[in-house]
Amino acid sequence: MTHDDRGLKGLNNPDYPIPEELQSTIAVTSLDRIYNWTRAKSMWPLLFGLACCAIEMIATAASRYDLSRFGMEVMRASPRQADLLIVSGTVTKKMIVPIVRIYNQMPEPKYVLAMGACASGGGPFKEGYNVVSGIDTFIPVDVYVPGCPPTPQALMHGFLTLQKKIESQSLRTVPWYRSGESEAIPVPILGPDIIDPRQADLIRRHAEQAAASRDTTTPAPTEA
Ligand code: SF4
Structure with missing residues (x-):
């Protein structure tokens, strides 16, 4: 048996399954x-x-x-x-x-x-x-x-x-x-700065936090 035969048969042999942690190697x-x-x-x-x-x-x-x-x-x-x-x-x-x-x-x-x-x-x-x-x-x-x-x-x-x-x-x-269609990378959005659509949730969260901290630090208007 050649080295290559061993490789092909070994990989397909159900008696000797490849451990999951070695699948990538x-x-x-x-x-x-x-x-x-x-x-x-x-x-x-x-x-x-x-x-x-x-x-x-x-x-x-x-x-x-x-x-x-x-x-x-x-x-x-x-x-x-x-x-x-x-x-x-x-x-x-x-x-x-x-x-x-x-x-x-x-x-x-x-x-x-x-x-x-x-x-x-x-x-x-x-x-x-x-x-x-x-x-x-x-x-x-x-x-x-x-x-x-x-x-x-x-x-x-x-x-x-x-x-x-x-x-x-x-x-x-x-x-x-692999099965299934490969996903395209979302095209960045060019505005005042570049925005990665994959970071949309993170950006939204930061904006909400910034808005909330602005609300708490802004003093309430005093009545005349
Ligand atoms: S600045 Fe240097 S690294 Fe950048 S494009 Fe020019 S040669 Fe390349």
Whole structure:
């Protein structure tokens, strides 16, 4: 019996059920390996260049660095044709709205790479009135590439890190093959500030508490 046979039969053997706490770390099977290999070696990135980091991303895609070695050279301009969203640059509150919308439009399996300090955590503009402190507050990020800006080599290291992550995934545990429809991320609402609809209850509670404390501290009007 080969190692792979053991893996497949062992996983389906009712006499030896896998403990629940180990379900997420089940061995990657032969089928997983084929599936992961094809997916990891032919990623189609969607470019989302927003600021200075985008220049390094463009340089990475040029002939000097030869991205086709990693199967990632087919950059797409449509979310429908892409499975990797590269967010490179400063993410303003106005721009997070289309980013979430585009992320929702990408078919699964899909991944996100945050390139540079700005996309990862706000960078030099963190706490700026118009800047989002990292895209991971709105969409899930798979790989962060540090730097301001990261070099093409650093970005390629991010690609290889993502490939390694994909190669360790199992069809049994990845979210996109579970039953039921996957839920889209609620698109943020841009008003005087950016509002995450998932935080609506929390925002309402804070507003009610603030209103209640205002009522108790405001002195009652005196009669003339
Ligand atoms: S991380 Fe640095 S180089 Fe990249 S977009 Fe922000 S300020 Fe520009």
